[in-house]
Amino acid sequence: MVDRTKQDAPRSAWVVAVLSPAYLGPDDDGATEWGAVLNATRRHTDRVFTVIVADCAPAxxxxxxxxxxxxxxxxxxxxxxxxxxxxxxxxxxTKCPPERR
Structure with a gap:
């Protein structure tokens, strides 16, 4: 997964990490994989965010x-x-004004 994400992330407008204990695993906080991805996309770190869908503690x-x-x-x-x-x-x-509703 890491190699594919490192390859695709620089070409993506946005990268979203959907986090849950199943994704992070019992002994892994995801930092290793995402550290590699962010190093590959350092100029795009303002275009990366996480969505937490189950109780977990990202590190x-x-x-x-x-x-x-x-x-x-x-x-x-x-x-x-x-x-x-x-x-x-x-x-x-993107420094755009918020959408009005």
Missing amino acids: GVLAELPWINLVGLDKDTASRTLHREVLQIVNVA
């Missing part, structure tokens, strides 16, 4: 990235939260 480089926490939210609230927070992250990174 290392993953803890330093902007994140959206959807843990414990019902489907509708999670959907609204994800939409709102992605817009905020994108607006900050």
